Amino acid sequence: MSTPAYHREHLRETLLELAERTVQRSGVEALSLRQLARDAGVSHAAPARHFRDKRALLDALALDGFERLNRAMTDAAATSGSFDVGFLAVASAYVSFAVDNAALLGLMYAVKHEADASEALVETARGSMRATIALITEAQAAGEVLPGDPERLAFVIFASVHGIAALATGDLLDGMSVEDATRATVDVLLRAIGTGSTHP
Template sequence: MTDLPYHHGKLREALLARATEIIEGVGVEGLSLRQLARDLGVSHAAPGKHFRDKQALLDGLALDGFRSMNARITAASEADGDHRARFVRIAQAYVDFAVSHPVLLTVMHSTKHHPDASDELRNIGEDGIRIARALIAEAQDAGELASGDVESLALVCFVSLHGAALLAAGNLLDGASVDDLTFATTELLWAGMVAGVPAPAETRDGTSGRRLR
C-alpha cells in the first residue's frame, strides 16, 4: 500500500498511485474517491481538487499508464540493434507492461475509446503503435521487409501481442513461458512481414480480400 502520509503538494500523484494499487487488487469496481481520501488521510473533498469524479480519475490513470508504457516502448525502439532486434524489444516491452499491469492496461484502452476521452489521451494512446509503424516502415525501406500497408501490419502485430499478453496475465498459458511465447509470436510476425501478404487474386480459394499494401 502507498506509504502514508503523502508528500505535501503531491496529492495527485498519491491518488493515482493508490488508485492503481486498488484496481490491480480488487478491480475498478472497488475504486472510489471517498475511499482514496480515507486511505491517504485527507478530507473527502480533497481529491475533488484534482479529479471531479471517478471517470476523471480513470482518465488520469490512463494518461499516466500510457506515459509509463510508451517510455518503455520508446527506449526499446531506440536501443542498439537492427530492425528485427528492436521489433522484438518493443514487443517484450509491451507484453511485460501488460502482464505487470493487466487491469490498468484494460482501463487505459477502454478509457482511450470512451466517447468523452480527451484529445490528449487519444493522442498519447496511439504513440506506441506509431512507434511500431515507424520501425516497420524503416525496415521496408531498408529492404528487410516486403512492402505492405504499414498501418494494417502494425495493427496485426498489436492484436497478436495483446492477445498473448492477456493470456499470460490470466495464467492461461498452461505452463508455457511468457518470454518464449513473446519470442515465438515476434518470429512469426516478422517472418510474415518478410514474406509479404498475397494479393486477393493470389489467395488459395480464389476469393478476394484486402491486400495489405
C-alpha cells in the same frame, strides 16, 4: 483537518498511485475518491482539486498508464541497431507491461473507448501504435521488411502481440513461458513480413 505539505504538493501523484494499487488489488468497482482521500490522509474534499469525479480520475489513471507504456516501448525500440532485435524488444516491453499491470491495462483500453474520453488520452493511447509504425517504416526503408502499408502491418503485429499478452494474463499459455510465447510470435511475424530471419 489540515493537509500535510507533502500531500499539498504531490496529492495528484499520491492519488494516482493509490488508485492504481486499488485497481490492481480489487478492481475498478472498489475505487472511490472518498476512500482514496482516507488512504492518502487528506480531507474528503481534497481530491476534487485534481479530479472533479471518479470519471476524471479514471481518465487520468488511463492516461498515466499509456504514457508509461509508450515510454517502455520507445525505450525498447532504441536499445538495438537491428530491426529483428528491436522488434523483439518492443514486443517484450508490451507483453511485460501487460503482465505486470493486467488490471490497469484493461482499464486503460476501456476508458480510451468511452465516448467522453479526453482528447489527451485518445491521442496518447495512439503512441504505441505510432512507435510500431515508425519501426516498420524505418525497417522498410532499410530493406529489412517487405514493402506494404505500415499501418496495416502494425495493426496485425499489435493484434498478435496483444493476443500473447491476453493469453499470459489469463493463464492460458498452456505451460509455455511468457518469454518463449513472445519469442515464438515474433519469429513467425518476422518471417511473415519478409525479413527472412528470426531472433536467435
